[in-house]
Amino acid sequence: MPFEIKHIATNQILRNSNVSDHDFNSPSLIETTNRVALPFADAVLSHWHFDGIHMIHTNWHYKARSDMAFQSDLDIVQMHFNLRGKLLLNSDQHEQPLAFGHNQHNILYSNGNAGTITNEHLYASQFQIQFPRDSFLKLTENANDTLKRFSEKVISGKPVLISEQHLPIDLPMQQAIDAILNCKYQEGIKKMFLLSKAIEILVLQAEAFNCRPRKAVARTDHDKDCIQYAREYILQHIDNPPSLSELARVAGLNEYKLKRGFKEMFRTTVFGYLAEKRLELSRDHLSDPNKSVTEIANMLGYSSVQHFSAAFKKKFGYSPREERM
Structure with a gap:
């Protein structure tokens, strides 16, 4: 069998x-x-x-x-x-x-x-x-x-x-x-x-x-769990993300270990991860015709709809409004 x-x-x-x-x-x-x-x-x-x-x-x-x-x-x-x-x-x-x-x-x-x-x-x-x-x-x-x-x-x-x-x-x-x-x-x-x-x-x-690092920054299970928690915390607060120092405090790590450990584990920076997840979620929201582009920008914590549109176009090559066409 x-x-x-x-x-x-x-x-x-x-x-x-x-x-x-x-x-x-x-x-x-x-x-x-x-x-x-x-x-x-x-x-x-x-x-x-x-x-x-x-x-x-x-x-x-x-x-x-x-x-x-x-x-x-x-x-x-x-x-x-x-x-x-x-x-x-x-x-x-x-x-x-x-x-x-x-x-x-x-x-x-x-x-x-x-x-x-x-x-x-x-x-x-x-x-x-x-x-x-x-x-x-x-x-x-x-x-x-x-x-x-x-x-x-x-x-x-x-x-x-x-x-x-x-x-x-x-x-x-x-x-x-x-x-x-x-x-x-x-x-x-x-x-x-x-x-x-x-x-x-x-x-x-x-x-x-x-390409895995020879000497890891996040060496212990505790360090890895803290960095995983930091990632989940970012996703839960994507509309109002914490500063790096605030995130380090919440995760129970110093800033150096958080920055280096996050990059080591996820191959991107803390704020690079945040930017990518925001844009990824924005495409899901844009499929809902009941949400305006301005509402989506606010939901995802962008400082303005212009900032959201510029980031979206830089990533995907077209504007949020063109995504809906």
């Missing part, structure tokens, strides 16, 4: 798939979304198959801490993004458990696998992109040094991670994932779009692992 996952306490099978490595190579896009209500959790499970790629997005709301057992016969490379919650993976292929914290990613390879998955938080969300081994190796023939070393280990057939250290999901990765999850295209053009985003995300991951 290529893949099966079940809830250990109830022995209930959550997914039982007969998709083999070769079935990934569907010439057309196959996509499914299922909402499931179970005694121990509610979930939304989405899958996309096309051209040797399998994308998976899961959103879980557990009623209690839950343990799952999984078994797979697939020979795959998996790009894993833990978007929310804490995930603990005990695998036959790895001597030590793999613990993914909130907003972390890695790339893994295995040829068949079995073990248990524990979601330690009640809310959990993951996004994965899977390639059959041969497809991945062909795609990454002339990649950077880190990806070349990883591919050499994949060729040997041994289970491997691209790095023992998971990295934070930075803003460009999050934007690419969001673009996939919110894609409005249909059929063939959607398949082209998803393929382009899968390659873009692989490039972003490869560069993140290739």
Whole structure:
């Protein structure tokens, strides 16, 4: 059986798939979304198959801490993004458990696998992109040094991670994932779009692992949690963002560690992140015809509608009003 996952306490099978490595190579896009209500959790499970790629997005709301057992016969490379919650993976292929914290990613390879998955938080969300081994190796023939070393280990057939250290999901990765999850295209053009985003995300991951700092500023879990909190605080106060000193005080860090640690984890500055998220949210608001451009500028904390329009045009190449045309 290529893949099966079940809830250990109830022995209930959550997914039982007969998709083999070769079935990934569907010439057309196959996509499914299922909402499931179970005694121990509610979930939304989405899958996309096309051209040797399998994308998976899961959103879980557990009623209690839950343990799952999984078994797979697939020979795959998996790009894993833990978007929310804490995930603990005990695998036959790895001597030590793999613990993914909130907003972390890695790339893994295995040829068949079995073990248990524990979601330690009640809310959990993951996004994965899977390639059959041969497809991945062909795609990454002339990649950077880190990806070349990883591919050499994949060729040997041994289970491997691209790095023992998971990295934070930075803003460009999050934007690419969001673009996939919110894609409005249909059929063939959607398949082209998803393929382009899968390659873009692989490039972003490869560069993140290739360029990670030798000596991290945010070294401890406490430092990383504080910087994650700072990012969430920015999003919650996007209409009236704090100064850097205020944000450092709220997060419980000094300004130096906040500035350097934020750039290290998210590959952008605090205020670069704020500017990008404002513009990203503005496009969502502009799709609502009941909101004026002035109202949107005020909602997102711009000093004036002129400032908002100038920033929008610089980013996207056209004005907010042209976005609505």
